[in-house]
Each structure stands twice: as C-alpha cells, then as structure tokens.
Amino acid sequence: MTRTGLTPLRVLRLRDEPEAVIVLRFSALGDVLLTSPAIAALRAAWPRTRIVYAIKERFTHLVAHNPHVSEVVGLREGEGPWSYAQRLRAAVGQAQSVAVLDLHGKIRSKLLRACLPPSWTRVVWHKRDLLETVPVKLGLKPHRASMLFADRYHAAVEQLVGRTLPRGELRAFLGAGxxxxxxxxxxxxxxxxxxxxxxxxxxxxxxxxxxxxxxxxxxxxxxxxxxxxxxxxxxxxxxxxxxxxxxxxxxxxxxxxxxxxxxxxxxxxxxxxxxxxxxxxxxxxxxxxxxxxxxxxxxxxxxxxxxxxxxxxxxxxxxxxxxxxxxxxxxxxxxxxxxxxxxxxxxxxxxxxxxxxxxxxxxxxxxxxxxxxx
Ligand code: SF4
Structure with a gap:
C-alpha cells in the first residue's frame, strides 16, 4: 500500500497533462460536494485538461456551476453502462489521452469502466481499509476515522497526477437564479x-x-x-x-x-x-x-x-x-x-x-x- 492507502496496481500515472479526465461520482448530495476540493486540486494541477463530471441526472445541478468542471454528463434513470459510456466518449470527442478518476468506486462505476476504452488511464479512490471496516461492521469496536473523507478523494487525484498537490476548498456553486x-x-x-x-x-x-x-x-x-x-x-x-x-x-x-x-x-x-x-x-x-x-x-x-x-x-x-x-x-x-x-x-x-x-x-x-x- 502507498502512503495514501491506494494500491499501486490500480494506478497508471500519466506522463503529461491529459486532454480529458472523466470524474465518476454518481451520488449522493454530500458525497458529490465532498469531491469539490479534489476537483479544485485537479484543475489547479492540470489547467488545460477538459474535466467531464459523470453523475446521476438528478444531481447535475450540484456540479453544473462549478467553474473547474468543463462538462457534466447526467446518467439518466434506467440507463445502462454501455449507452452511458458512449455518451461519455462523445463528451471527450477526439481526445487522445484520457483518464478516468473513479471517486465512486462501486459496482455501477466498475461496470461503466469496463465499457470504456482500456487504453484510458484509471484511478479508483480508496474508501477504507478492510481492517478498518470489518471490526466496525461486526460491532467489535467503534469507528475511528483515520483520515478526512475529502482527503481520500484528494489522495486519488494525487495518484493520478503523480505528485503531491495543495488541497482545494470545499465549495458548492449556486446557479445564477x-x-x-x-x-x-x-x-x-x-x-x-x-x-x-x-x-x-x-x-x-x-x-x-x-x-x-x-x-x-x-x-x-x-x-x-x-x-x-x-x-x-x-x-x-x-x-x-x-x-x-x-x-x-x-x-x-x-x-x-x-x-x-x-x-x-x-x-x-x-x-x-x-x-x-x-x-x-x-x-x-x-x-x-x-x-x-x-x-x-x-x-x-x-x-x-x-x-x-x-x-x-x-x-x-x-x-x-x-x-x-x-x-x-x-x-x-x-x-x-x-x-x-x-x-x-x-x-x-x-x-x-x-x-x-x-x-x-x-x-x-x-x-x-x-x-x-x-
Ligand atoms: S452510537 Fe448511538 S446508535 Fe450506536 S450503539 Fe451507541 S447509542 Fe446506539
């Protein structure tokens, strides 16, 4: 394991700033907002990269006004991974170097990743170690968070970029009206x-x-x-x-x-x-x-x-x-x-x-x- 808790095998570091990064985080309100510092850090590290945010359609408003996000692609109710993957491919257009930053890390994002080109670099955030999870689930001990939730998303961005980065701020961006x-x-x-x-x-x-x-x-x-x-x-x-x-x-x-x-x-x-x-x-x-x-x-x-x-x-x-x-x-x-x-x-x-x-x-x-x- 690395200092940040990510398994190196999951990480393929990009040598240069890619043309596009697709960020996966489908729900829910709090979890999506908690990715905002990581998105800010990613934008600061790669100012020219197109950042495409993949999210359930009913949550799109949460990221639609984030100035660091280039485009939001909403997952429609009942839409399958293959159809959604085609729309994400369309969102990155002719980009040659694309990365997928999976801040969801569940079955839905796993299936989606399987439908995306294998040449695209992938980084999956690490939620928690098994050793931290099992005793709490079994009721053997209380939960003691070993790091801030937002820092776990940040660690995934650092793995993708390949260096330590200044942390971004937690922010929600309102629409004009x-x-x-x-x-x-x-x-x-x-x-x-x-x-x-x-x-x-x-x-x-x-x-x-x-x-x-x-x-x-x-x-x-x-x-x-x-x-x-x-x-x-x-x-x-x-x-x-x-x-x-x-x-x-x-x-x-x-x-x-x-x-x-x-x-x-x-x-x-x-x-x-x-x-x-x-x-x-x-x-x-x-x-x-x-x-x-x-x-x-x-x-x-x-x-x-x-x-x-x-x-x-x-x-x-x-x-x-x-x-x-x-x-x-x-x-x-x-x-x-x-x-x-x-x-x-x-x-x-x-x-x-x-x-x-x-x-x-x-x-x-x-x-x-x-x-x-x-
Ligand atoms: S933390 Fe609250 S809900 Fe959990 S066992 Fe203690 S009193 Fe009950």
Missing part, C-alpha cells in the same frame, strides 16, 4: 431577510443519525424566543418529521414582542432552491446529512449533530459539531442504522438542547460567513 428564487420563496413564507434566519434540517437517511424531533422543536423555540426566524426543510419523505417539529415548536412570543412560528418548507425545495435557501441563512442546523454538507460548502456557519457516525471524517473550521465522544459505543457505524443496536440511543438523546442552543448562539453571534474547509 438560485438565491433570487429562494428570496422570493422565503418572502412568500413571511421571512424578513433583514433579520437573522436559522435553517434546520432534522432529517437524515438513517434513523440513528437523527437528533430527536422534540429536541429540534425546543431548539427552534429558543431561536424564535430570541427573535431569530426559523425555517425547517426536509425532503418529500420527511414531511411528517418536519411537521412534527413545526407543530411542537408552536407559536412563540419573541423578546421584541412578535409572535413567531417556524416555517415548514418540507417537500418544497429542489436542489437549486435548497442551495439558495441555505445560502441565505445566518446559521444552519443539521444531522450528518447532505444538507449539512451543503451548508458547510456554502460557507454558512453550521451546527452539526452527530450520533452513530464519526464527525472526525470532516473538518469543522468555522462550524460547530456536537458529538458524545465519551460514549464507549459511539460511533457505531459508517453510515447510520435503522435503530440503535443497544436500544438506548444515548448518542443522540443525550445531546442536550442547552448545549445545542449555546453552540447555535455562538454561530449566530459570529454573523459573518465561516471560513471554508473540507
């Missing part, structure tokens, strides 16, 4: 953007990544009572959860005498509108989830609540993270679980509202944009 659209949407919902606004995202794909709805509701009440407006977002599938938080938060008399309620935005935001809304927040609160990474990538001061997953996978410069590091069982998984294997769910239940409110106030006081980090 995204913020304006979000302003209009928030205005219709009664939000005054001249006043502080906290965004909250109480959902997550896995149950053990979710701070309880009642705790979110109490945090929303603290914010409203101090005169800070609150919007709560969630996907279509998270409508019930968001409604529960909004209902439990109820109406609150703020210190300056206004009657305030949290605004329910569940199911109303596509990726463009979500980016626009988050970018307009004074601070954002979320679990370990795509919206949390989006908020960090937009430089919005972010309060992250971690339970069963390891916050050491990410950098928190300019942000705050709450995590019960003293719990012997935490973090018990890489992605989250359907339920707590111990039954007590202390990792999330014991993250107190008071702690969260203190951290959130700190971020709100900071006001200005946080420094960007991976």
């Amino acid at each position: 995204d913020a304006a659209r979000a302003r209009e949407l928030l205005g219709r919902a009664g939000i005054d953007l001249a006043r502080p606004l906290v965004g909250m995202s109480p959902g997550a794909n896995w149950e053990t990544k979710r701070w309880p709805a009642e705790q979110y509701a109490q945090l929303a009440r603290h914010s409203l009572a101090s005169g800070v407006q609150v919007v709560i977002q969630g996907s279509e599938l998270e409508r019930d959860l968001v409604q529960r938080v909004v209902r439990a938060a109820g109406e609150v008399q703020s210190a300056d005498g206004r009657a305030l309620r949290a605004v329910d935005l569940a199911g109303q935001l596509d990726l463009a509108a979500l980016g626009g809304v988050v970018s307009l927040c004074t601070a954002f609160v979320a679990n370990d989830s795509g919206p949390m990474h989006l908020s960090r990538a937009l430089g919005v001061p972010t309060l992250a609540l971690f339970g069963s997953t390891d916050p050491r996978m990410f950098s928190w410069t300019g942000h705050r993270v709450l995590f019960k590091s003293e719990l012997a069982c935490a973090p018990c998984s890489f992605f989250g679980r359907r339920r707590c294997p111990r039954g007590h769910f202390r990792c999330m239940r014991e993250l107190s509202v008071d702690e969260a409110w203190l951290a959130l106030q700190e971020l709100l006081r900071g006001g200005a944009r946080a420094s960007l980090s991976a």
Whole structure:
C-alpha cells in the first residue's frame, strides 16, 4: 500500500497533462460536494485538461456551476453502462489521452469502466481499509476515522497526477437564479431577510443519525424566543418529521414582542432552491446529512449533530459539531442504522438542547460567513 492507502496496481500515472479526465461520482448530495476540493486540486494541477463530471441526472445541478468542471454528463434513470459510456466518449470527442478518476468506486462505476476504452488511464479512490471496516461492521469496536473523507478523494487525484498537490476548498456553486428564487420563496413564507434566519434540517437517511424531533422543536423555540426566524426543510419523505417539529415548536412570543412560528418548507425545495435557501441563512442546523454538507460548502456557519457516525471524517473550521465522544459505543457505524443496536440511543438523546442552543448562539453571534474547509 502507498502512503495514501491506494494500491499501486490500480494506478497508471500519466506522463503529461491529459486532454480529458472523466470524474465518476454518481451520488449522493454530500458525497458529490465532498469531491469539490479534489476537483479544485485537479484543475489547479492540470489547467488545460477538459474535466467531464459523470453523475446521476438528478444531481447535475450540484456540479453544473462549478467553474473547474468543463462538462457534466447526467446518467439518466434506467440507463445502462454501455449507452452511458458512449455518451461519455462523445463528451471527450477526439481526445487522445484520457483518464478516468473513479471517486465512486462501486459496482455501477466498475461496470461503466469496463465499457470504456482500456487504453484510458484509471484511478479508483480508496474508501477504507478492510481492517478498518470489518471490526466496525461486526460491532467489535467503534469507528475511528483515520483520515478526512475529502482527503481520500484528494489522495486519488494525487495518484493520478503523480505528485503531491495543495488541497482545494470545499465549495458548492449556486446557479445564477438560485438565491433570487429562494428570496422570493422565503418572502412568500413571511421571512424578513433583514433579520437573522436559522435553517434546520432534522432529517437524515438513517434513523440513528437523527437528533430527536422534540429536541429540534425546543431548539427552534429558543431561536424564535430570541427573535431569530426559523425555517425547517426536509425532503418529500420527511414531511411528517418536519411537521412534527413545526407543530411542537408552536407559536412563540419573541423578546421584541412578535409572535413567531417556524416555517415548514418540507417537500418544497429542489436542489437549486435548497442551495439558495441555505445560502441565505445566518446559521444552519443539521444531522450528518447532505444538507449539512451543503451548508458547510456554502460557507454558512453550521451546527452539526452527530450520533452513530464519526464527525472526525470532516473538518469543522468555522462550524460547530456536537458529538458524545465519551460514549464507549459511539460511533457505531459508517453510515447510520435503522435503530440503535443497544436500544438506548444515548448518542443522540443525550445531546442536550442547552448545549445545542449555546453552540447555535455562538454561530449566530459570529454573523459573518465561516471560513471554508473540507
Ligand atoms: S447509542 Fe451507541 S450503539 Fe446506539 S446508535 Fe448511538 S452510537 Fe450506536
């Protein structure tokens, strides 16, 4: 193994800057955003190379406005690897030297790579060593991330380029009309953007990544009572959860005498509108989830609540993270679980509202944009 954990056999170093690099990362929101520092590093190393980003069609907005990306080719719903490979070949045109940077590293990208010309150089990112994976999966020990997630993508770029490179920044790039659209949407919902606004995202794909709805509701009440407006977002599938938080938060008399309620935005935001809304927040609160990474990538001061997953996978410069590091069982998984294997769910239940409110106030006081980090 190399210093970066990549197996040398997977790497065929290019002698010169290639004409094109096809980057594979098909999903999901957070994972795609976490490739942005690596893409920036790749662009800085090879300024003339055409960078083609291969991604599921519904996520194309996440990379379409990235100035380092030359073209985005969206994988259509149900499209097979052979048809998609033909479209990627068309995207690189007559290029003689082409590399494939696989930052997905799963069966889908493996099948796709098999359909691309064998003469094209390939580098596959290395997610984690087996020795790190197996004991956690078997529940023998908690997960301790050995390096930042974004650094693993960066290591793959260094392998491709063949030298160490300065790290890029975590960034999300909005479309031209995204913020304006979000302003209009928030205005219709009664939000005054001249006043502080906290965004909250109480959902997550896995149950053990979710701070309880009642705790979110109490945090929303603290914010409203101090005169800070609150919007709560969630996907279509998270409508019930968001409604529960909004209902439990109820109406609150703020210190300056206004009657305030949290605004329910569940199911109303596509990726463009979500980016626009988050970018307009004074601070954002979320679990370990795509919206949390989006908020960090937009430089919005972010309060992250971690339970069963390891916050050491990410950098928190300019942000705050709450995590019960003293719990012997935490973090018990890489992605989250359907339920707590111990039954007590202390990792999330014991993250107190008071702690969260203190951290959130700190971020709100900071006001200005946080420094960007991976
Ligand atoms: S309390 Fe411990 S075992 Fe339960 S979900 Fe949280 S980290 Fe996992």
